[in-house]
Every structure is written in C-alpha cells, then in structure tokens.
Amino acid sequence: MQKDISQNVLVRQILEKYIKWDRFADKIGMIPIPRGILETLGEEMTGEDIDGVIQVMAPLIKESVMFMKGKYDLKRCIETFEDYMRASGMNSDHRIEGALHHFIIQHELGMKWSLFAEQLLKEIFHEFLPSKNMKCQTSEKTVIATIELGSDFSEHDY
Template sequence: MYSKSESTTRKSRSITFRLDSNVLDELQYEANNNEISLNVLVNQVLRKYVEWGRYENKLGMMPVPKVMLSSFINETMILAQNNGIFLESYRDELIKFSAKKAYQNIKESVLFMKKKFDLWSVLGVLQEYMKVSGIVSDHKIENSRIHVFVIQHDLGVHWSLFAKELLSLVFYELANVKANIVTTENSTVAEVLL
C-alpha cells in the first residue's frame, strides 16, 4: 500500500509440504471460518512471516495488548497531573521524546529489514507494523500528488498526538516536506505533497 511501485502480477509456484494433522485441521477450520481457501490462508500466514514475523525477535519486538498500551499512556498523564506537573507541557515533551526515540528505532529496523532507509521503505515498514498490530491504515493519492495517509488506532488522543509527531519527523527528515496532519481521539490523518 505504501510502496511506490509494486508489481501487480505475482508469480506463484506449487510445492508440497508435510504438515502435522492437528496443524492442518486448525488451518482448515480457520480458512472455513474466514470463507477462504486453505491455500489463501497458508499464503497469508507465510506472507505475514516473511514481511514481519521473521524480524520480530531480532528487532526486540514484543506483543503488547492495545488496552495495556493506551492505559499506560493515560495513567502516566493522570500521575503527572496528580503530582502537580503542568500536563500540556509534560505531554508535549513526552510525545516529542517518544517520537524521536521511535524514529531512531524505525531507522535501525528499516535498515535491517529493507537494507535501505528512505521515505517509501519507512512507510512500508510502518504499514507492516500497523497491519500486524491490528491498526487500520490507508494510503491514497489525490490530484496526482497529494498523498493522504490515514491511521485509525483506537488508542486515544495521546497516541494520535504521538503518531502526528512521528509522521511529521518522518516526512521532514526523509522528504524535506511539512505534512498537514490532523488528529482525532483515535485517528491521525496526514496529507503531504510528494
């Protein structure tokens, strides 16, 4: 979706695997529930592994439930407020710090995964991360040059502000452009001329 140029035709090959019967039964059950063929499901599982799964441990990633992440951020803000810390200033500083750290981490991850570091490889890795994390994202091009990136995360306003800061960094550092970014409680929308 965020790749600048993707092949529209994919080549496929046939191959035979020997699978444990219980694994095969579970895969078939899952395919039936999703109203897809076993072949499609196996392709999805293998693609997810190739695009993301094989890198998770190497990059030090660990699955964290959304509710835990959003409550951690919200509780941090409540603790700050209860301890007399000026909330808006603290929040802004925490978001800027977190976005800078995330950008540094993304740089290392993208270099490791894609062997290059440019705008499109970063956006591609971010899309893969959101996909495996259950975060809905979309990218469309309007008027031939305006790219609209939508992230629907359901993690609260603080996460929206973090996503805004991170995307601002990505577009400025890698494309030398300022993005027009708006946020809601659970979404971030970036429009950028590329």
C-alpha cells in the same frame, strides 16, 4: 471457516505476514503489548513524554528499516510502517489523490496516541523532505496525514 476464506488464501496470508514482518520482529526487539496497557500509558503521556518517546524511537526505526529493507530512505520507511500496521492489526491505508498522498491510521487508542502518531509521521517525513509541509487531521481514534509526494510516488518501487 471463521474467516470465510479458502485454505490457500489463508496460507498465503500467513506466509506473507511472516516474510514481511514476523521473521524480523524478534530480531528488532518487538514484543506484543495488550491494547489496554497502551491505552492506559497513553492517558498519562504529556507533550514532553511524546517528544521523548519519539527521540528514542527515531534511531530504532532507522536501524529496523535498514535491517529489514536493506537501506534507509522514505519509501522503505513507509513500507516498513505499512508492514507494522498490518502485523499489529491496526487499520491503515495509503490513498493517492493527484499529487497528494493521504496516510490514514485508525488505532482506537485515544487522543494522546493520535498526537504521538501525528508527531512521529511528521518527524519521519521531515527527515527526508524538510521543505514539504505535512497536514494532519486528528481525532481520538484516527490520524490522517497528507503530504504532496507526486502522483508517480510509490513506496513499493525502490
């Protein structure tokens, strides 16, 4: 009643979240962290800190994607990222405009986390598409990463 949806829709949402994320979360070492802690940690991060965290995260992301999706490639990385965003309650969207793909993240954690998200996305895309240039628009609460992937690219058709 609080969500103003039917029981069937709610059960489908719960099962879908479990299948896409929750059944893997413990196995890959995910733990819930209150938003306030992340905000506080972000305020103190330097550029070097962001670089260091991304260097530590890159192999963990690869291992997690391989475990969850059975293979490691760009499409599975994007899909896993989308699953994570949904499970964490952050707003995200993938919009296609011709050959351009816009990945929008709304986190509301401050500018340092925006810079972190921007750099992490650049790192992931550069690994798979080193010749492509990603452009980003970044604010205190939102990151929009834009890259040309083609109009027929879909992360769900692997």
